[in-house]
Amino acid sequence: MATLRDVAREAGVSVATASRAINGLGNVTAPTRAAVMEAVKKLNFVPHSGARSLTRRKTDTIGVILPDLFGEFFSEIIRGIDLVAHESGMHLLLGNMHGSSHETATVIASMRGRVDGLLLMPPEVKPEMLADNLDPALPTVLLNYDASTLDLPFVAVDNYHGAYTMTEALIERGARQIVHIAGPKHNRDARDRQRGFSDAMAKLVGERSPVILPGDFSEEAGAEAARLLVQGQLPADAVFAANDLMALGCILQLAEAGVAVPEDVMVAGFDDIPLARHITPSLTTMQVKIDRLGSTAMMLLLRLLRGDTLGTASANVLTPTLIARGTTGGPAGLARAAKIPTTETVRP
Amino acid sequence: MATLRDVAREAGVSVATASRAINGLGNVTAPTRAAVMEAVKKLNFVPHSGARSLTRRKTDTIGVILPDLFGEFFSEIIRGIDLVAHESGMHLLLGNMHGSSHETATVIASMRGRVDGLLLMPPEVKPEMLADNLDPALPTVLLNYDASTLDLPFVAVDNYHGAYTMTEALIERGARQIVHIAGPKHNRDARDRQRGFSDAMAKLVGERSPVILPGDFSEEAGAEAARLLVQGQLPADAVFAANDLMALGCILQLAEAGVAVPEDVMVAGFDDIPLARHITPSLTTMQVKIDRLGSTAMMLLLRLLRGDTLGTASANVLTPTLIARGTTGGPAGLARAAKIPTTETVRP
């Protein structure tokens, strides 16, 4: 592969001149520039970005570290990030800790010298652990992690209010005995959703200890919860699952047991995965625009890179939207759902 | 940020010794190494990967260039790639040409000096165009692109035989007048699937000009095809859509028109997206293990990087698997589908 030196020799100029010509800087006469460009073409020269970034101290790359790469959630985040990054000519270097939080330090370290900034979605680790490993000189934006103790900008989904809103909506539709299927205990999103649910129940119907079934965000967990519900003869007129997948598992299992949704019991989820629209009856859920999570974070990071000092971080909370569908008594059934391609939005 | 020079000074040794100590090479006494390590800790030194890769001429990064980042297809590919890459301590640098094929050259060029190898999924571009832009010295594996003219290794899905198999299966179940909903004309996958269908129809039932409706892989295109089918009174006992999304749109529209699936007409798709299992009736489809596409390509690339010369490329074709479900008369209905969590596989 040809280097800049080769080009300079071929064109009969110095490396400095060649560099200036190629980068379109001033102080190069037209004929000289033409000669250099010809040499570039002839030798098939492509600048070595690695070397360039070493001197420029700029890589035009941002590191994206995610706890996992599974499922739509992460691909949507990446898509959102890429959308903004691409506009600014930035590249994305993916780092994945594959769920093991002790890899965090390694992954962060390996980014040194490769990236201009970091988009980090930490697993459940202590803030101090992050503080120890993050390079304070490296612009960093956190995703889905409240970093109030560190003072880093972050973007998060307002799970608490989302869950509160959904619970409120269920109550408005007449539900009083709402059962919550919780997510993994160590998961912050899950905990926030549960809190939102509990607070709404306490405040709106005075129920201080609603039934909360354990779950882990999987379809099977939803089914298991439904079994508990049916076999245990628990009194319930609505089920609010901490995510759509569990809601789905629950609905299938209820159908299995002959429980009608939404007539006997309403069901609601959280996330609005594509499946939600298409199952029968279609699933009422809180829509989270996950790609926005990524693109917002990336925009924040770009501002950081530009040298802006970010103000309060409060503006970076994404509020989920209530999408009312069949499982809470809206238009149900395949045929009728098909008539309403765009989901309707109800916001109290 | 501390550099190796700082560490060396702090430890009272030369940069060479510091480098050796840190990288665990020989010829360093225990006390010296300890001193260096202490300095590393004290100064919080993290090696600058950019600089390191410049001298080592190795970046431990592979470039992944995809035509787009939309949807599950691409996220699954990335997941497959990452799975293998992570095991070998490789990083992933994402390049996205956002559908515009003229960006291909730019994106490939920008990878120079940043990556050790390339995983490239080209859009519909001429092979010569690729040959012009690819660095012959850079190990490259192509995804979903038959590169027989270039002699690059590639991994592809056997769309032709997949479609042939599905058509055969529909015929075995009694269908004779099968309508195909095609994908985008310029899309290679779509064309291969259509060929597989046409050939099977010609060979197995002697039908040389079966009905082929236009489509573009979208849900709406499937619905539109269904409308044509119903309004046009086309004789059909089965519909084979070039992908699941169109099959889905078709099913919804048929239900709308009062056509029973699978009783009046069978429907089949291609891809096996997660939705396929969950709609009612569940969708018969050809399962493509997309993550395998990514992981296989990555494994190939690793071998290339190790210096292996790859043999014939024939082994790198992934064959889709027939998944028979409700829309072709298998176990139908939500309740019964839930009883069979693992999909059953029928391979003639």
Next chain:
DNA sequence: TTGAGGCATGTAACCGGTTACTCTATTTTT
């Protein structure tokens, strides 16, 4: 005793670019 061989360490070139600074020739100013 002497020299060969081995080990720990240092010196400096190098990877492939960028850029501060220098030098020369030309143009502008007075």
Next chain:
DNA sequence: AAAAATAGAGTAACCGGTTACATGCCTCAA
């Protein structure tokens, strides 16, 4: 016409590591 300013090009230091080679010291065989 002489002095000053400026444009075009070159020299070499530098980014932050790695590593070939040189050096000095110690051990061991002859």
